[in-house]
Amino acid sequence: MEAEQHPQPRTSGDETPPRARALFRQGAVYGLAGAMKAADVAMAAARGAMRGARQGVAVADREPPPDE
Numbered sequence: 001m002e003a004e005q006h007p008q009p010r011t012s013g014d015e016t017p018p019r020a021r022a023l024f025r026q027g028a029v030y031g032l033a034g035a036m037k038a039a040d041v042a043m044a045a046a047r048g049a050m051r052g053a054r055q056g057v058a059v060a061d062r063e064p065p066p067d068e
Contacts, residue, residue: 016024
């Protein structure tokens with residue numbers, strides 16, 4: 001039977017270089033900012049579509065009926 005395997009403590013040689021950690025964090029920040037910007041653009045487009053639909057309905061309601 002083999003002995004139980006226990007997690008070994010990390011040694012200083014196993015750490016990720018500081019530059020790699022900084023790049024990862026920066027990428028995460030830019031990715032999150034991009035997702036937030038995309039959500040803002042999508043919401044603005046939806047608001048514009050709703051505004052246009054409301055204005056179209058309002059114009060259709062104001063037009064007088066055709067004379068017959």
